[in-house]
Every structure is written in structure tokens, then in C-alpha cells.
Amino acid sequence: VTKKAAAKKPATKAASARKAPVTAKALQGKIIQHLRGTQGTYEEKATPQAWWRATSFAVNEFVMAGLTDTQKTHSRYDTRAVNYLSMEFLMGRLLSNNLHNLHLFDVTRAALEGLGQNLDDLLEEEPDMALGNGGLGRLAACFLDSLATMNLPAVGYGIHYEHGLFEQHFRDGRQIERPDAWREYGNPWEVCRPESAQQVKLYGYVETRYEGATPKKVWHAGRTIKAVPWDIPIVGYDGANVNILRLWESRATNFFDWDVFNAGGYVDAQAEQAQAETISKVLYPNDETDAGKELRLIQQYFFCAASVADIVRRYRRAHGDDWTSFPKLVAIQLNDTHPAIAIPELMRVLIDDYDMAWKDAWGICQQVFSYTNHTLLPEALEKWTVRLFEKVLPRHLDIIYDINHQFLTQQVDAQWPGDDAMKQHLSIIEEGHERMVRMGHLSVVGSHKVNGVAQVHSDLVRTDLFPEFHELWPEKLTNVTNGITPRRWLKACNPRLAALIDQHIDADWPLHLDKLKGLIAKADDAKFQQAFMAVKRENKVDLVAEIHRLTGIEVSPDALFDVQIKRLHEYKRQHLNLLHILALYRRLLDNPEYNMVPRVFLFGAKAAPGYHLAKDIIFAINKVAERINNDSRIGGKLKVVMLPNYRVSLAEKMIPAADVSEQISTAGKEASGTGNMKLALNGALTIGTLDGANIEIAEEAGADHCFIFGLTVDEVKALNARGYNPYDFYDHDEEIRAVLDWLDSDYFTPGQPGALASIKHSLLQGGDPYKVLADFRAYSDAQRNVDEKYRDGTAWARSAIINTATMGKFNSDRSIQDYVDRIWHLKAYPRDN
Ligand code: Z16
Secondary structure, three states: OOHHHHHOOOOOHHHHHOOOOOOHHHHHHHHHHHHHHOOOOOOOOOOHHHHHHHHHHHHHHHHHHHHHHHHHHHHHHOOOEEEEEOOOEEEEOOHHHHHHHOOOHHHHHHHHHHOOOOHHHHHOOOOOEEEOOOHHHHHHHHHHHHHHHOOOOEEEEEEOOOEOOOEEEEEOOEEEEEOOOOOOOOOOOOEEOHHHOEEEEEOOEEEEEOOOOOOEEEEEOOEEEEEEEEEEEEEOOOOOOEEEEEEEEEEEOHHHHHHHHHOOOHHHHHHHHHHHHHOOOEOOOOOOOOOOOHHHHHHHHHHHHHHHHHHHHHHHHHHOOOHHHHHHHEEEEEEOOOOOOHHHHHHHHHHHHOOOOHHHHHHHHHHHEEEEOOOOOHHHOOEEEHHHHHHHOHHHHHHHHHHHHHHHHHHHHHHOOOOHHHHHHHOOEEOOOOOEEEHHHHHHHHOOEEEEOOHHHHHHHHHHHOHHHHHHOOOOEEEOOOOEOHHHHHHHOOHHHHHHHHHHOOOOOOOOHHHHHHHHHHOOOHHHHHHHHHHHHHHHHHHHHHHHHHHOOOOOOOOEEEEEEOOOOHHHOHHHHHHHHHHHHHHHHHOOOOOOOOEEEEEEOOOOOOOHHHHHHHHHHHHHHHHHHOOHHHOOOEEEEEOOOOOHHHHHHHHHHOOEEEEOOOOOOOOOOOHHHHHHHOOOEEEEOOOOOHHHHHHHHOHHHOEEOOOOHHHHHHHHHHOOOOHHHHHHOHHHHHHHHHHOOOOOOOOOOOOOHHHHHHHOOOOOOOOHHHHHHHHHHHHHHHHHHHHOHHHHHHHHHHHHHOHHHHEHHHHHHHHHHHHHOOOOOOOOO
16 A cells, blocks of 8 residues: 555545455465465466466455454354355355455456466356255355345355256257266365264154153164364455355264274275265255155255254353343244254254253244245145154154144134134144145244245235235234345446446445446436447357357347346246247248347256256257257347356356346246346346236336236236136137147257157146246237337437346345344444454
């Protein structure tokens, strides 16, 4: 820092903090030191991998300093913290994010340049941390960023999967899954904490001992697994706190191995070990279907038991056996029902291990837990057979029975005296051919707050999913609309737009995203419009190169880029998009003069490996793309590209280049959506249904700046009530009939007639459960409007700017503030270094 700079009083805190905490020269020294000292190589020989590692380790010095300061602050003030329990954290890459949040990005670029290295290239060396399926896991990651940025004490708890979400390849257009190996050669961001390992019990039986006044239950476990924590530091933006994401890895317990080993069972001991280590081996790739597998239940219990034990250990370190402060210091958020088993686990610990009375333990649980619901889809609502529970977690089944008994005989009977049907309906145990434990019911009963993830979704949770619970506890069900971190999803992924924004409004917009509203005044300014669209075009040029690199397909950056990126699912209706593409193609073949703006339809999507129709839709998109992209008759007006292996780091390249954001789920099915927010923030115009957060996006941006179409939630319900018949549309709409029949020919799969027929089949004989045909005409009309608006460059630029300017609400900091106000009641503690 020069004398002059030091003397100048900074205008804002952000302006002062924005200065890098190190010079390029000093940073070079650190990078070289790690290259030689920890990577065991040297400048002339080092691979890009080694440079990336050395750079990450150099940055880690700043990260760790912040971590230590934050931990000291938290223990000094004995802070109340939220513990965010989630089976998934879809972190993506960390180097770029950490550099941005620490204001080290530019200085690192300069340092590396001096060493003959390019930062952008090195960033590409980092494997994605893909420990999640989609929206739910990425939401958790955005929330960690916001919690740290807002100086809120928080710990993320999850599973240290050896293999994250599978890597997707296409072979002749079909999805092939390959294992993801994100940490095959070690990961520079994680720190193993063997001193905080925990033991987790499984299986066995429960003994009832009659010693004192009340009988005591003793769980004799059949198996003990070691849970070893790996900590990932979460760096807040702009010099804020560094929190921890703690991920548990399963290991065989040593003592168990030795018993078998000494009995001469060397191979058996190895097999035991392999079994134990299977628990954290792989992420289940189903996003909205319940796997129902024993290993999945064990994964859930494994990480919940380790996390609850860790929370209790941290509490007891400061408070010993005095539990009075526990609910004042501990909040536990359940990210979906996946960690619901943490409720009976905390009960078990308090009652069995610490001899607490049932009533007191239950009082604590209800104050501590809260639950976020992410879906209404019945196939995603978790249930476990009582049989499986009895085998794996016999003591927890007991406790669940007790919770259920209290709930039904106290609360339900008081509200609906003698109503057995109601008791059956609300029971945590579903009676039937096979008795089941309903994890959603357990989560609602055990929590003090339950939230949906967008307003319309939360309304439906109250009216359709849990109406009786809402009647019973009118204060319990609430809404927290999702959000996304603007640090990753604008500042880091779209540096050109970020720089343009910096020229016009306060540079602390990544903290106060509402400040983007300042751009509304610029929406009609021709110069600003030009600059904004020039940024979009440069981003498109970059993506064009990436598309070519990944697929060999050539597209023009002058075309309209229309983007649908999300998991492949019928309710998200990628096949509606596909049918419309077929309609456009047909119109172009019928009339080569057909007037349309050249358009590139871009897709990115993984299908759950066992979801056959979803995989068929991927195959169909690839086959249709092949045919269209190689058809010289249509004059390059239409291109279709499905990029392989869609993931966070690919999203970061696609989103800044998007003109149109496809958000076309059947109304009532997409709980929120978060890609919709990212795309609009980066200046894409939404074509979408009135579903999930689209409704709130359209409210913020204004109806003139989105293309809303299709059936509403109420219209879908009414259609179902009067009986929906997809043939009404097939028989009466010539274009729908033609494109469906086309799919059923061999036009797109020469020599293989009917290879794409399953889509047509599901839309006709299958009853079209997601109302694709009912919404087709409205969608096609909305797409006409997109085309017309794009021809008017000024109108388009204006709407794109207004989209960026009005997305402040979807800052995940705002979501977290809502959680703090409505659910967690936390206080911020900036670190006192
Ligand atoms: C998931 O990603 C979501 C819901 C769910 O039940 C399971 C998974 Cl893995 C998604 C919702 O589909 C999406 O609408 C929402 O935006 C996201 O969760 C975050 O809330």
C-alpha cells in the first residue's frame, strides 16, 4: 500500500476491502513455494494440474487464516448456529469462487502471468465437486456462501461421497454413465479431522432393562462404523467469515477388524471393511424419485448420527450436562426429508445416552428442528418399510412409535376427537399391505417450522400436501423463496457483465443485489443497451468455441441462444421444447422462406440412470439435432445442441450466453427452480409457465419482459377434474399430429423405425401426465412472440437489461435473511481479528 493510497479515506467499506490482501510478487513466492515444496516439482516441469494445485494451496493460506479467526470468534461468544443437514452439496469448483470472495482474483491472474501461466486455463483443471443431483444440492451450496458472507454461524453437514454425480457421455446419442472421481488424486480444499471422528451404530436389537422407576431401553448394535469428517472451508464474500462444510466418510472400525483378523479371517476382515466403506461410496443419482434401498437409509442415518453426535459434542464442550441452553444455541435445518432420521436420533441420544425424560427431549427436538420441503411429487416423498427400519434401526423405530403415539393421542385426538380416519391419515406409520414410515409426516411433527421454496409451492404445501397439519398448527407452515448467490452466478461466471455493472452502480452490488435496480434507468439508454448486448455477444462467442470443442457442431453467435438446462424429467418438459423444435423444422421444410430469427436450441441435462423415458428423450434430442444440424435446406436457421455432462462448471459457461431461458414445467410441479433465477440475472428473457419461482420472477421483471404461457395451477387441476384426453389435441391439431407421427417414423433414426416412439406413446396411450399436448399451442405462440421481439433489437435489449436489474430479490442472502427472521433467529458475528 503506497502512502497516498493509505491516506485516502475509502468511500465505503467494500471499497477498502476490495483491495487484495497480498501483492502479486508475494503471491508468486507462495505459489512457487507450493509448487516445489508440496507438489515436488518445479516451474519448467510442472503440469497445469500441478500449477492449479500449487495456486490452490497458496490461496488456502488466506482461507485457513480466516477459518481460524472465525472459529475463535464463534467459541469466544458461544454463538447460536444453524446446522444445515443435507445429503447433497453441489459445490462445483472452488478456486475461482474463493479468489473472488477473497478479492484475490486479479492479483492471482497477475502473479500467474508473471510465471507464464494463464489463470483461466488453470481454473479448468479443477474437477467439479458434484456431490449433488441438481437444484436441492446447489441451493445448499448457495446457502453456505450466503451464511458465510452474512457472518452467520453455520455448519453444513453432509456425506463425503467418493463418487459424486456420474459423468455423462453420449454414445450414438444415448446417455452413458461413468463414475465421477473428483478426488482421485486428492483435493486441495479439504482437511481431514481424525480427532473429530464418530462411531455410528447399525442393526442389532433392543433390550428393555427394568432397573429404576422407568424401564430403560438398551440398543445392542450389530455393527459399528467409523465416521471420519473432512472439512471444506466456506469463504464468505468481502472479508467475511469462513465457515465449515463438514462431510462424513465411512470407515471400518479398527476394533471390529482385529476380532475377525485374529480369528484367522483376513479376507473376511477386508470384506467387512469394504462393506463399511460402501456407505459413503456413491451419491444416489435419483433426483425426484425415492430409491427405497437399504444402503440409502444407512447413508441417511450414518451422516445424521455423526452430525448429531458432533453437534452434541460441541455443545457439551462449553456446557457439559446442562441442557438448558441447547435449544438457544442449536438450530438444525433438514434439507428435505433425507435427514429426517436426525429427529429420532437426537431423541435417542438425549434419552438413552443422557437419561433425559421423554417429554424434555421432545421439547428440545421441536425447538431445534425445522424442515424444508422441495417437492409435491408423490414419487419423491420418502417412505421406508417398517421391516427395513426394524432391521437397520430398531431403537429408532421404537422412538418413532412413541412420537406417533403421543402425537395421535394428544394433538390429533384433541383436534378431531374420535376420528380414526383422521388418525390413520396423519399417522407417521402408513397402514396397509406393507407398513411404512412416512418421513414427511415425521419431519412435520418433529419441527417447529416447515417451509416451501417459492410462494406458490408453499401455498400448495398448505392446501394440498399437508392441509390437516396446517389446521393443527397454523403457524408452522411458511414460505422462504429460494435464491442464488450473485457472487458465483454473476460476478464470477460473467466477468464482462460484472465489469459493465461496476461502471454504473456501487461496486458492492454483489452484497446488495437490489442495487441492480439502478440499471433500470439505463434500460432506454442506447449506449448502455449496446454495451449490454455487446457483452452478451462476447459471451456467446466464447460459448460457440466451447460448443465446437465439446461436440464439433458449428453455431453462429448471431443466432438467438435458447437455453434449457436442468435435470431431465417429464415434468420439466424438455419434450415440449423438442416438439416445438420439430414444428419449426417442419415449417421450414414446408416453406424455406418461413420467417424466423436464426436460433440455437441448447440443452444440458442428465437423466437418472434408471429413468428410461428420460433417457429416451435425451436420445431423441440428440437424434433430432443430428438430422437438423446437417440439413442444408434450412439455411442454418435452426440448430440443436445437447452439451454432454451438464454440471455446475458448464452452467457457468452457458448462462452468461443465454438469450432465452426455458422454464416450461407443468404448473404446480416445479417447486421453485433456481436456474430460472440465474438465467434472468444474466439477462436472459424467460419463456415459462406460471410455476414455482417463475411467478415471482415475472412479478419482479414485469410481464412485458417475460413470455408467460400455458395452463395455470388451477387450470391443470380443473383439466384433471373433468378428465384430460391428449387425443383431443392429437386429433384436432394437424401440427401436433404431424410431429408426433414424425417421431414415430425412421426420419431421425434411419434404419431404426420407432426408435423414438416411446415419447409419442407416453403422450397418447400414456395419457400425457404432464399436459404437454394441452400446452403445446400456447407454447408455440409464445415462441412466436420471442422471435418477433428479438427482431426489435432495442426492445430486446431493454427487456434483457430490466431482467438483470430486477432480480435482486433472488439473492440467496435474502433467502437466508428470511430463514433467520422466520425460522433460525440467528445473530451475525463478524470475526474479531
Ligand atoms: C431437487 O433438486 C429438488 C426437489 C427434490 O425433491 C429433490 C431434489 Cl434432488 C429441487 C426442486 O425440483 C426445484 O424446484 C427446487 O428449486 C430445488 O429443489 C431447490 O429447492
